[in-house]
Amino acid sequence: MIIDHPLLGPRDAQEFAILGDASLIDRPDWQAEDAAKLFHDYLHLRDNPAGEHRELWFHEQGDRSWLVVTRSTLTHEVLKVELARDVAIARGRDR
């Protein structure tokens, strides 16, 4: 697989490590009433779609940036690559 890095251009997926579903960006509020349940779901449950999947990749052997890669789990085709930082800020998670 080739991941088209927004800053560095096309890079071999071997340079990256994958963490998992990009919903891991949306860390729940630890002060919420039902925080225990929210964190259980956040940490353990997955949508696991057959088709488009947004996931977090870390450019471990490159510039060490985190990326949100939209990839098809049916064909392995990489559809879109964004900096995770931009995605997180757009979701209001800039702390």
Place this chain on the structure above:
Amino acid sequence: MRYSVLQILRQGLTGNRGWKPVWREPEPKRHYDTIVVGGGGHGLATAYYLASAHGLTDVAVLEKGWLGSGNVGRNTTIVRSNYLLPGNEPFYELSMKLWEGLEQDVNYNAMVSQRGIINLYHSDGQRDAAARRGNAMILAGADAVLLDREALQRKCPYLDFDNERFPIKGGLWQPRGGTVRHDAVAWGYARGADRRGVDLIQNCEVTGFDIRNGVCHGVETQRGTIGADRVAVCVAGSSGRVMGYAGLRLPIESHVLQAFVTEGLKPAIPGVITYGAGHFYVSQSDKGGLVFGGDIDGYNSYAQRGNLPMVEDVCEGGMALMPMIGRARVLRMWGGLVDMSMDGSPFIDKTPVEGLYFNGGWNYGGFKATPASGYCYAHLIATGAPHPVAAEMRLDRFERGAAIDEKGVGAQPNLH
């Protein structure tokens, strides 16, 4: 028709005209007592034990392709019970015991071959861990022998014992481990279930569940709605997709695992050997091909094929372990979908939907579990209570802080 030596002689003397199709191909009825979704090894074993151990024969197995077309037809055929944790080891040892009696039980030659499995260790720390694991196995009624370097060298002289980076110091040997002819397991269970009255329905994909007021009343399929009092899902690899029809999210990701087989060679490897410093395992089939595999690719996939970096990684492991493997040519390689769970252990449990049961999350170790998985799943469906050896394999174990994490890497499915 019962298979036996006498039967072979009789058929041989009468021109082999008496053999019958091994199972029927019935039309689905409108309603069953129990529907098993998924006609793979685990689903067929479940149907078999529902009929043979619990007398439930108003059962249908629905399979979207042909029987045994999933992971039971594409694994590396290894059976073993060398687990460590109390939530796992008694279950896998029950499976081992069922393997040992399987062929007589289902009256089908599954080529159960207990040639032993050796997990190598390469350091003092790994030796201590192997000894601990061996003791845990013995406590659960399994067998384990700690081999030192000399004993291992007598068994497998061709391993790279003096490798500079990862010298081989010995191995943990389970003599009762080995391999089983994978397709024959599916066929044997299918035939056994069919003979007891279970309907095996192929080319019948489940496309939804009939759930009303939190109760499951049946399934929607390509061939219409089929009612059932109990629906037992058993579709590891596609668990997320199928349980999604019921609106459930699972602690599972689907990944791809690759396997490889070489051209046929003269007998070289006595049993199964697993590398302790990388992820590589190898055995030799009865046809002579070396069957080997390694780690999963690491990213979510439903593609049933992997990529080249993992091929390179597996072959590097093979070369580091036994350099002679470099002379063999790989004939075929393929990929299968595996349910990777959050702690590397499976689930056999009820779901929040009444009448809907779930079996999945087998990671890349589902084949060895086939008999016990079917046995314990049938027990749960028939009696409503989990079988004692599968009592920890629950969907709510993360909420309770009771994960069964053999490897100790936490909720990161691609590391298990």
